[in-house]
Amino acid sequence: MSIRLALVDSNSRYIEKLAAWIHKNMPYQFSIEILTNSESFQKWTEKGGQADLVVVSIDMVNNVLSGFPKEGVLVLDDGTHKPINQDVPRVDKYRPAEELAKDILSLCADRMPRMHAREKHMQSITLVIYLDGSNAVNPVAPAIAHFFSARDRKTLYFSLEEAQTTSLYFNGISTRGLNEMLYFIKSNRDNLFMRLEACLTKDPASGVHFLSEPAGLLSPQSIDTADINSLLSATDSEGDFDEIVIAAELGMFDLIRELMGKADRILTVAINTASSSLKMERFFQELEKGNSDMGTLKEKLRLILINIGPYDGFNGRFTDFHRYMLKPHPVETVSGWVPSENDFSVFAAILGDYEKAGYHHE
Known part of the structure; x- marks a missing residue:
């Protein structure tokens, strides 16, 4: 049509x-x-x-x-x-x-009446969960969006963090973003993917498509699982993205639990300290209370630690997870940030690990 x-x-x-x-x-x-x-x-x-x-x-x-x-x-x-x-x-x-x-x-x-769905396009969802504010030390979610786009994978990025910093990692002219898209969803509008296209911005340097952050905070009360399901349903039925990267933090726990079931890859990111290790333990305890399928989740989950010091607070813990180490790579200027070569090499290893385990789309 x-x-x-x-x-x-x-x-x-x-x-x-x-x-x-x-x-x-x-x-x-x-x-x-x-x-x-x-x-x-x-x-x-x-x-x-x-x-x-x-x-x-x-x-x-x-x-x-x-x-x-x-x-x-x-x-x-x-x-x-x-x-x-x-x-x-x-x-x-x-x-x-x-x-x-x-x-x-x-x-x-x-x-227009509801648009006919275009040919279905396989998309992979990567959920990045920050346990402890580790994105201030190395913003893994936008970094992996850069990585996918560099591999000629059409990539959509958006954040579900309460205080978002998307504009530090991606640039572009936009008068619409996540707030406007949530308005369309909550208003039960037709043609959601067409409206998403109207809300997206494309970063000219990386080629990543992204939803700009709200001007204020995104509170847990302002977005629910039905909203996320509607958005992902629209991209799944009509979208042509190869990769969707979603950043989240523990304050959005209800959304995280829903998204973990939909994600093809789950990257849990933390600083390598004892306090972060304890936060991860609490996180899993809460998932188990909700009767989550822990076996499946653990198969999809990879642990990324940001190495900020000589003492590994995760030593001897969570040994049943694949773990990877990244060096700190914070944003130092308001614009012009790009992931490091070390980040890209680690992401390549993580992706290869997922493919060996069968978590990939052809």
Whole structure:
């Protein structure tokens, strides 16, 4: 099922470049009609032309509104004309193409019936659980998202930490993120994957797609297992991601317990101290209280320790788990962070271990 789009603008060069960008970069199939004057628009409507959305420059909007309902119109405003009186959505015409495309997707998701699911695409979920704030010493979840993307795996990253720091690891222009996606989910909107695409940002350096963090805290009360199930169901039925990386911490225990059942890989990350070892023990005790399938979980779980000192607080404990050591690699600047070569070599070993155990998708 394609999205029918009419682009109406007398600036043919601008509108053709926008159409080309949408065809090249957007995940959905678009059927685009380019109309560069009022006469061509009129002929198109007289011939029965239809569109899920008409995107029109402000200088031609009155011609469009005379033959098309305002609910199906998005105005490109270049600031050179007086505001129109009617309540019609508008955006800055010269915003980046990626942001314009997200506005278009969001409006189409409102107007269109439920999209037919695209061909099912196998995705692997990697759940990264920070036991003790170890992400301040080495942010493993974003690092492994970088790793997957470097291996040409299309990767989605989002965090379920209460105080999120996603913007330290990924960059990009975005006016939407996790908050907006949760709003769509809780509002029971159709076309959730289309809405997800409108909320995502792509980091230009790594190629990782991510959901920007909320401005404040993500409290455990603001998100529940049904929300996560809806999001992952949308990516599973319609998405084309190879890898989904989710960061979480113990404050989101109910979500973690649900996600552990869905994840293909579970990476539990801690600093190699005695206090962190005790926290891991408490974590497993709580899982056992909830009647979790500990045998299966332990098969999927790998323990990553951040080596911050000579004394290993995990020595002699949790010996039935595969464990890996990472060196500290904290974020030192607001932007430009990349994982270390040591991180990548350890991740390669972990992935090989999972593949030997049969936890991988073809």
